[in-house]
Amino acid sequence: MPTRFSFRPLVALGLLAAAPLLAPAQAPVKVKAKLKRSAAAAPRTALAPTPIANPVLAGDYPDPSVTRVGDTYWATATTSNWGPTFPLLKSTDLQHWSLVGHVFPGERPAWADYYFWAPEINHDANGKTYVFYTAHQRGGNLAVGVASADRPEGPYTDHGPLVGQPDGSIDGFPVPDENGQPYLLWKEDGNSQNKPTPIWAQRLSADRTKLVGEKTELFRNTAAWEGNLVEGPSVVRHGGYFYMFYAANGCCGPGCTYATGVARAKNLLGPWEKYERNPILTKNDTWTCPGHGTAVERNGHWYMLHHAYQTGSMQYVGRQGVLSEFVWTASGWPEFLNDHGTPRAAAPAPAVVADEFAGPALGPTWEWPVEDKPQFALQSGNLQLTARPDKGGAELGRPTLAATYTATTTLLDPAALPAGTVAGIAALGDPANSLRLVAGGGKLQLVERRDNKLRTLAEAPLPAAAALHLRVQDAGGSHYAFAYSPDGRSWTPLGPAADGGFLPPWDRGVRVGLVAQGPGGTATFSRFELTNK
Known part of the structure; x- marks a missing residue:
C-alpha cells in the first residue's frame, strides 16, 4: 500500500488506542483540588440557553x-x-x-x-x-x-x-x-x-x-x-x-x-x-465523539463549534460541524449544557440538493481527490468530465448529508464514449475504494473497487437511448442499490444491493458523484440531484 495509508498516519489523530503515557516530572501541569459538585455546577450566568438544531455544518x-x-x-x-x-x-x-x-x-x-x-x-x-x-x-x-x-x-x-x-x-x-x-x-x-x-x-x-x-x-x-x-x-x-x-x-x-x-x-x-472534572463534553444518544473545535462568544453566550458523529450515520456521513453552548461556573470553569453533551435537537438535511450545471463555474460543494484533480468544464448547461485511465479515473463528488439518500444524474449519449471509456454515477470513499454504475462499450456495469482491486458485480446491455438516467440509493450508510432508466421514470435495478461498509476512510465520510474512466474522451452529464431521507 502507499506510504500515506500506512500505520503511522492512522494513529496520527488517535484512531488506534494505546495506554496513557505519563508526563515526566518536570512537565508544567497541576491537578486541581477536588471540588464539591454543587459549587462547580453553579453557573455564573442566568442567560437562557440558546435553542440549537445541529448539525450547523451538515456533512463532513x-x-x-x-x-x-x-x-x-x-x-x-x-x-x-x-x-x-x-x-x-x-x-x-x-x-x-x-x-x-x-x-x-x-x-x-x-x-x-x-x-x-x-x-x-x-x-x-x-x-x-x-x-x-x-x-x-x-x-x-x-x-x-x-x-x-x-x-x-x-x-x-x-x-x-x-x-x-x-x-x-x-x-x-x-x-x-x-x-x-x-x-x-x-x-x-x-x-x-x-x-x-x-x-x-x-x-x-x-x-x-x-x-x-x-x-x-x-x-x-x-x-x-x-x-x-x-x-x-x-x-x-x-x-x-x-x-x-x-x-x-x-x-x-x-x-x-x-x-x-x-x-x-x-x-x-x-x-x-487541568480541570479535575474532565472530560467536560462527552457523547450522548444523538452525538458521538465530540471534540476538536473553537470556543467563541456571541451576545454574552459562549459556544464551541466542534465536530461529532451523528448516531445512525457514523463514519458514512463523516464528522459533522455542531455547536454546543457552555457557561462559566462560580468556580471559574466552563460547563457545557445538555448534561455535558451537544444539544440533541436535530436539524433535518435539505430535502433536495440539485445542480443544473448552469455555470459559469462548478459549485463549491463539488470535490475531487486532492492528488488527482480532474479536468472538467461547464458548457450549455452540461458538465463535461474528461476521462482518465489511472487510479479511479476522473472523479467528482459531493459530501453526503444523511445516511439514507437517493442520487441521480443524466449521462448524455453514452454510446458515443470512445472504446475503453466508461462513465456514470458512484459512491466514493477514495480513489482506491468505490461502488459505481458505469456505461460504455455497449453495456452497463456495476463495479466494486476495493483496495484498487476491481470486481464486476452485475452487468446488462446498454439501452439504445440518447440520454441515460443513473441512480444510486443508499440505505443507512452502507447498502447501495443502483438502477438505470432511459426516460427517468421507469427504473431497472442492476444487481442486488451492494455492501459499502468498506468505503469510508478512517478520517472521512463517503462522497457521491460522477466518474469517467478510460484512455480518452469526455463524458457529458446534464444534471445531478441528491434527495435526502
Missing part, C-alpha cells in the same frame, strides 16, 4: 474553527484528501452558514501533498486573516503551515510550513500571550510513534510567517480518560485566566472515544492546571 466538516470579523463569523474545516482545500463559510448567528469558497480553491500548496487537516482561521489584530493548517510535507512528515489574506474570503497567500517535528506537528492555534505577543500552539504527534503528545507554544514573528525563540511545553496526556493523546487546542481568556479546550483519545470511526477537556493558566506559558 471535521475539526471546524471559527473567527469573527465585524458582524460576520467565518469558519473552515478539515478536507483531508479531498480538494479544493479548506472550505470558507460565513454566518451572522453561528447556526446558519453559507459556503462561499476555499482557502486553496485550485492547486494545493506546493510544499504539501495530502492530509490537509485542522485549519484554524484567525482574524488577527493586525487586520489580516490567517489560516494555520496541518498538511503532510512532500517527502517528510506532518507539519503546521500558514496562509494569509487581506480579507477573510481571500485570496490567500501561502507562506509554507512553520514547524514539522520528526514525529509530526499538527493542530496549530494562534493566540497572544498576556503581553500581546503572538504565539503558536500545536501538538507534537507523538502518538504516531507510541510516545506522549506534548502541546507546545512558541512565539510567532510579527508577520506570523515563522516561529522565533524557544518552544515551551504546556502539558501533555497524563489523565486516564485522555488515552494516548491530547490535541486540537483552542484558547480563550476569561476572568483572568487562559482557558485551553482540547480533545483527547480516539477521534475517528465506529470505535471512536473522543471527548473534550479543559485546562487553565494565569500566563500562557503556564503553569497549566
Whole structure:
C-alpha cells in the first residue's frame, strides 16, 4: 500500500488506542483540588440557553474553527484528501452558514501533498486573516503551515510550513500571550510513534510567517480518560485566566472515544492546571465523539463549534460541524449544557440538493481527490468530465448529508464514449475504494473497487437511448442499490444491493458523484440531484 495509508498516519489523530503515557516530572501541569459538585455546577450566568438544531455544518466538516470579523463569523474545516482545500463559510448567528469558497480553491500548496487537516482561521489584530493548517510535507512528515489574506474570503497567500517535528506537528492555534505577543500552539504527534503528545507554544514573528525563540511545553496526556493523546487546542481568556479546550483519545470511526477537556493558566506559558472534572463534553444518544473545535462568544453566550458523529450515520456521513453552548461556573470553569453533551435537537438535511450545471463555474460543494484533480468544464448547461485511465479515473463528488439518500444524474449519449471509456454515477470513499454504475462499450456495469482491486458485480446491455438516467440509493450508510432508466421514470435495478461498509476512510465520510474512466474522451452529464431521507 502507499506510504500515506500506512500505520503511522492512522494513529496520527488517535484512531488506534494505546495506554496513557505519563508526563515526566518536570512537565508544567497541576491537578486541581477536588471540588464539591454543587459549587462547580453553579453557573455564573442566568442567560437562557440558546435553542440549537445541529448539525450547523451538515456533512463532513471535521475539526471546524471559527473567527469573527465585524458582524460576520467565518469558519473552515478539515478536507483531508479531498480538494479544493479548506472550505470558507460565513454566518451572522453561528447556526446558519453559507459556503462561499476555499482557502486553496485550485492547486494545493506546493510544499504539501495530502492530509490537509485542522485549519484554524484567525482574524488577527493586525487586520489580516490567517489560516494555520496541518498538511503532510512532500517527502517528510506532518507539519503546521500558514496562509494569509487581506480579507477573510481571500485570496490567500501561502507562506509554507512553520514547524514539522520528526514525529509530526499538527493542530496549530494562534493566540497572544498576556503581553500581546503572538504565539503558536500545536501538538507534537507523538502518538504516531507510541510516545506522549506534548502541546507546545512558541512565539510567532510579527508577520506570523515563522516561529522565533524557544518552544515551551504546556502539558501533555497524563489523565486516564485522555488515552494516548491530547490535541486540537483552542484558547480563550476569561476572568483572568487562559482557558485551553482540547480533545483527547480516539477521534475517528465506529470505535471512536473522543471527548473534550479543559485546562487553565494565569500566563500562557503556564503553569497549566487541568480541570479535575474532565472530560467536560462527552457523547450522548444523538452525538458521538465530540471534540476538536473553537470556543467563541456571541451576545454574552459562549459556544464551541466542534465536530461529532451523528448516531445512525457514523463514519458514512463523516464528522459533522455542531455547536454546543457552555457557561462559566462560580468556580471559574466552563460547563457545557445538555448534561455535558451537544444539544440533541436535530436539524433535518435539505430535502433536495440539485445542480443544473448552469455555470459559469462548478459549485463549491463539488470535490475531487486532492492528488488527482480532474479536468472538467461547464458548457450549455452540461458538465463535461474528461476521462482518465489511472487510479479511479476522473472523479467528482459531493459530501453526503444523511445516511439514507437517493442520487441521480443524466449521462448524455453514452454510446458515443470512445472504446475503453466508461462513465456514470458512484459512491466514493477514495480513489482506491468505490461502488459505481458505469456505461460504455455497449453495456452497463456495476463495479466494486476495493483496495484498487476491481470486481464486476452485475452487468446488462446498454439501452439504445440518447440520454441515460443513473441512480444510486443508499440505505443507512452502507447498502447501495443502483438502477438505470432511459426516460427517468421507469427504473431497472442492476444487481442486488451492494455492501459499502468498506468505503469510508478512517478520517472521512463517503462522497457521491460522477466518474469517467478510460484512455480518452469526455463524458457529458446534464444534471445531478441528491434527495435526502
